[in-house]
Amino acid sequence: MVATEPRELRSVGQRLKRIDSPKKLTGQERFTGDLRLPGMLYARLVGSPYAHARINGIDTSAALAVPGVAAVLLAADLPIREGENPLASDEAIYNGQPLAIVLAESEAIAEDAVLLVDIDAEPLDPVTSIEEALREGGPQTRFSAAHVDEAEARLHNSDAGAAEEKVLPANVTNTVDYRRGDIAKGFADADQVVELTITSEQVHQGYIEPQVTLVAPSPLGKLDVYTSTQGMFVVQNKVAQTLGLQASEVEVHQMPVGGGFGGKFGLNEAMVALAAVAVNRPVLLQLTRMEDFLSANPAPACEIRVKLGGTSDGFITALQADLTFLAGIAPSSPLGIAAILVGGYYRFPNMEITGQEIISNRPKSGAYRAPGAQQASLAIEAAIDELARALGKDPMDFRLQNCAVEGDERPNGGAWPRIGLKETLEAIREHPIWQEREAIRQRGHGVGIGVGGWPGGLEPATAVCRLDADGKLTMMLGSVDLNGSNTGMAQIAAEALGIETDDVNINVGTSSSAPWSGSTGGSKITYTVGAAVQRAAEDARKQILEIAAQRLEASADDLEIADGNVQVKGVPSSSISLKQIAELSMSGDGGVDPVLGRGASAITQAAPGFAVHMAEVSVDELTGETTIHRYVAAQDVGLAINPALVEDQIHGGVGQGIGWALYEGMAYDDAGQLMTASLMDYAIPKAEMIPNIEIILVQVPSEHGPYGAKGIGEPPAVPGAAVITNAIRDATGVRVTHIPVRPEIMARALDSAAAAD
């Protein structure tokens, strides 16, 4: 399955064990919530009981009287210098929005005091659904001046095709509009046209470690921020700006992250910093699971209408799609990415993609692993399946005939670079389940396939490494390891330098000491930081060889690094060890510069990643319960730096995709109250809900990533809902268009299909 065989690699490509194993398996790893500092206070939040309310007053006197309560902070108490106050004062705009912070000597005391804070509030009509938001004369999310963070709107709308300025309706904060060809002619040329509308609910990233931050004002005047975040430098800037400090006065300590999945890009750090400065003591805030569900940036609900036409010889003639995202209280949905992907997997000669983002009285939305892609895939892959059926085509052949390849145009302009979509589809086509799907159908099961794509992430990155006194290499990074990337970085460094992976230490520094890197997210860490690591190790290698050349009186070109020594190629007797070189460079009379390698990357071309998944399912006709019997995930990973860890990422993505498809949804009532604010009411898949997952790694090397690697975290989380609903369609003949496909939804769909017959 390897498209091109790279040069012989020693470390890269090996299934090596995780370098952080022992601490994580023995309870020794320190996460943010495990830290305690002298004088530290525990914070608990007082949240708005209403989705939308006028706040007339907050009485904190009873709470302050509780022994052990140090302070109850309101909006006016926070020493904020810039940006929106994290505490609401006169208007609450979502259920659970923080109104006050209780600081106490223990968490239990803080919880007691929260119950004694008296909120005088007058509920107002909330915006809680797409229908309400768009209703003429309907409610607004805020009574105060419509507040739209324009910089943010531009950020999220940066890919949007809407060129001209226009006034948007109330509650609509962004639009997209991509057109190509002649849509009317496209549908006129079609032999068959299918139309469907998919809906998906708001879901949560569901990281097991809650959002957690500890901020300590230091006696020297700066702030130490210990936090579980995917973006240490983002946090540094945000905290500094909010408090009116220099970035250098804020030192962010990047702590291990107990799951992020896009949800940890700086949520509460500024608020905790404001509280800590207000009382001049260390403050720890770890959200409760309920607070996390209520206030921590979930992925928005959405509705996508798709109309697709094709000819009897199997070509797509036209795509029309309209997307609506129901974001939280500020512009924050992945509308642009979803629009690009709806129109990106296949060749659509005629195309019209429109979309809008609506804001509502829900918490601000956040990124969740491949934001926008799940919904886009569900919509387009359902329509492709239906069109293939209508045309009497095999859904695999139909996809292969129309799928995008290098050079095909994307909706937002520009062509796809080298991508492995076709190769990945072919890998699934050859799988026995696909080959034997007729026999599988005889058993009453169904087989479905689906494509998931991700444009790939980009952000510059740097890395610095030094040769240590023991002859090992320490690589210093500014980006956090979420699920094993540091092990891959060690492999890349070992490969580039020519040493064993065990002889590489990876050290993620603080925002004051680490080389700068972008955030960990969007499937870009291995692709971008990995490239910087490779260059830093190569730079160190060059310096090492120069020192050795001097010592061995040989040309650097004639030297090689093997078994911890630099030696003349083929002459092991003429050698000097890395340890000797290090010692020499660190001694007063050595006269040799210490080895310090630097690497940077500012790659401007992303490496898009594609996954094609296949599921065999059955549906219980009485209960509507869907069972996944077998699951196959193929993915173009460029080159797997560590296949075991790549497979782990795929396992995780598939599990989350199954969550999207069958289990997860955040339900709000008409008053905007969250009804699923616990892990009992919100169903994260358990062990027994995840089937065996067979993995096929396709390797179409990227042009710029280290050793051809591509980002691999996002794509496996994308196709799940498309694959499973397509498999349900195959098994039952019923097209379900709403996810999650809870048993009651499935049972009702089966009933109405039976009634229609």
Next chain:
Amino acid sequence: MAPQRMPVTVTVNGSDHHLLVEPRHTLLDTLREDLRLTGTKKVCDMGNCGACTVHVDGLAVYSCLTLAVETDGHEVRTIEGVAPPDGLDPVQEAFIRMDAFQCGFCTPGQIMSLRALLDGNDDPTDDDIQTAVSGNLCRCGAYRNILRAGRLAADLQRARRESEVAR
């Protein structure tokens, strides 16, 4: 009014502790705050996720649903007390070999659930293993490898026991 505290004598990982705890305090908070054993994680605090799993008298329990006062006179074991002084427990060893964790946050709870199973059963079935961890959520997607690690851990444990008998 200062909260009333009750004396509790509890053995944790083999050491006796005499504590004064508020009757409402959970075993989880007592382990983390009073004994500073932070390997046991607080996630949902209501018995939905399993990250706080510890052993009380050899049985796996959610320490967030157990009051500290209930453990008076009992033996508690946490993730910090699993590994022998000179290495790793077979479950921990199996987690490395089967790559059964990613971010590592749910991992202590998963290990404690499997350890409790293997303490009572040297040769569990696949169903036994799945049932043992059915109350432990993992969001990174390590489930299939956790089940494989459970099987390997049972094998490693039997092998260790047999080699001890042989000696």
